[in-house]
Amino acid sequence: GESVGLHLPTLSVQEGDNSIINCAYSNSASDYFIWYKQESGKGPQFIIDIRSNMDKRQGQRVTVLLNKTVKHLSLQIAATQPGDSAVYFCAEKENNAGNMLTFGGGTRLMVKP
């Protein structure tokens, strides 16, 4: 079974509400950030990315915000739907580290109908 300390933080939202998932990163040399969605039993799926020369990027129903001053990344999902229920991971890439990504621990999003 799962070990203590490995339980994911969980965000529970009502269908139709907006969701905000947060991620703190520690490496000030990171210059590229990605959000992935992972549904149960599946591999991570790319949602949206942002480079360090930007502070906001929008996709379809999703927005990523980057605050380099406090090393914080957030994913906003508009009009959350049941199909958005999944675990969300942020990942960062350090400048001059090739294409090696470092993943955060993940947040579970639960959408209540």
Place this chain on the structure above:
Amino acid sequence: NAGVTQTPKFQVLKTGQSMTLQCAQDMNHNSMYWYRQDPGMGLRLIYYSASEGTTDKGEVPNGYNVSRLNKREFSLRLESAAPSQTSVYFCASSDFLDEQYFGPGTRLTVT
């Protein structure tokens, strides 16, 4: 276009047994990666191959070996499996500096 495929989907090994996890991509990507994911955690990089003919260690390489067989295929080998290697293994591929695309995973249990 199947993307990234992995075989097998499930595997149970006894301690000390060996096996190879296979990964293939049909997106003509240069880079390929192997990660492991333990319960309730993010992915940790085991090994990666920036381009055909090269391989490098990631965060947790001990107990594993890899082979970049050609541009399409990247295999992960466990020479002597240990219970600590019970995990879900994901292969991924990417073009340089672009997002990584993941396979469906291999669920490995070592008893």
